[in-house]
Amino acid sequence: MTTATQAPLIPNFDGDETDRKIAFICSKGNLDMAYPALVLANAALGEGIETHLFFTFWGFDMITKSRMHDLKFSPVGNTAMHMPVGDIRIPQALAPLPGMQPMATKMIKDQIAALGVPEVPEFLDQIVASGGHLWACRMSADMNKLVEEDLYDGVEAIINASDFIEMTDGAQLLFI
Amino acid sequence: MPATTINGREIHVDDEGFLTEFAEWDEDLAKVLAANISVDLSDEHWAAIKFARADYKAQGETPTIRRMSSVGGVDIKKMFQLFPKKPAKKMSYIAGVPKPQGCV
Numbered sequence: 001m002t003t004a005t006q007a008p009l010i011p012n013f014d015g016d017e018t019d020r021k022i023a024f025i026c027s028k029g030n031l032d033m034a035y036p037a038l039v040l041a042n043a044a045l046g047e048g049i050e051t052h053l054f055f056t057f058w059g060f061d062m063i064t065k066s067r068m069h070d071l072k073f074s075p076v077g078n079t080a081m082h083m084p085v086g087d088i089r090i091p092q093a094l095a096p097l098p099g100m101q102p103m104a105t106k107m108i109k110d111q112i113a114a115l116g117v118p119e120v121p122e123f124l125d126q127i128v129a130s131g132g133h134l135w136a137c138r139m140s141a142d143m144n145k146l147v148e149e150d151l152y153d154g155v156e157a158i159i160n161a162s163d164f165i166e167m168t169d170g171a172q173l174l175f176i
Numbered sequence: 177m178p179a180t181t182i183n184g185r186e187i188h189v190d191d192e193g194f195l196t197e198f199a200e201w202d203e204d205l206a207k208v209l210a211a212n213i214s215v216d217l218s219d220e221h222w223a224a225i226k227f228a229r230a231d232y233k234a235q236g237e238t239p240t241i242r243r244m245s246s247v248g249g250v251d252i253k254k255m256f257q258l259f260p261k262k263p264a265k266k267m268s269y270i271a272g273v274p275k276p277q278g279c280v
Contacts, residue, residue: 048261129252
């Protein structure tokens with residue numbers, strides 16, 4: 001049984017004028033830990049939300065030109081790492097063996113690609129094209145002896161901690 | 177399932193107002209849907225809408241923004257220009273397909 005309404009039912013896109021603002025602190029350089037912020041930032045942008053990503057410490061690898069194409073995934077210390085089929089866990093004693101990291105990295109990359117989700121550099125392209133803002137951490141740049149030329153072109157600037165805190169006034173924050 | 181009257185016809189929609197019956201859509205209806213959300217349809221809009229419908233028909237799933245760009249050839253910046261702020265949802269609404277299910 002359907003109920004006909006008088007006025008046309010129109011989706012509410014009024015959130016268009018949202019002042020919601022969200023910022024992600026990306027502190028990890030492992031392949032698997034690069035994705036959560038990228039996926040969520042991309043989703044936030046698709047909702048018209050002002051979105052910032054701040055790369056710090058190990059997360060710096062995500063935006064360092066010479067490293068961003070080659071992030072790794074390691075099963076070491078990850079008890080949720082299973083065999084490709086079934087619920088069989090990979091024993092932690094085997095996780096550090098030679099060959100395990102490349103194998104696990106390839107496996108996770110294939111799974112991500114199968115979903116049509118891009119690799120990290122291309123994902124950053126998408127986020128920048130969608131209007132997202134990328135920032136690099138001053139202390140991390142100094143520790144790694146990196147300058148803006150070493151970083152992914154979409155990074156707007158290297159900023160310090162106070163700049164970031166100031167910039168994210170009123171924003172929702174996620175530390176990853 | 178609610179129904180609503182658009183352009184003098186009864187149209188089946190979900191609770192938010194997205195069309196639920198693929199076949200109830202036509203181009204005249206799309207023009208009304210676009211006007212409802214203040215989108216002025218250009219040829220580029222039509223190209224995006226037609227790809228979205230064809231892809232939904234073929235895949236059973238609405239293309240995400242990423243797929244619109246990688247398969248549909250409508251680049252991401254363009255999507256945000258055509259359907260400001262909420263490109264995937266606005267495009268889906270006008271194209272008469274559900275909101276995309278995929279995360280990326």
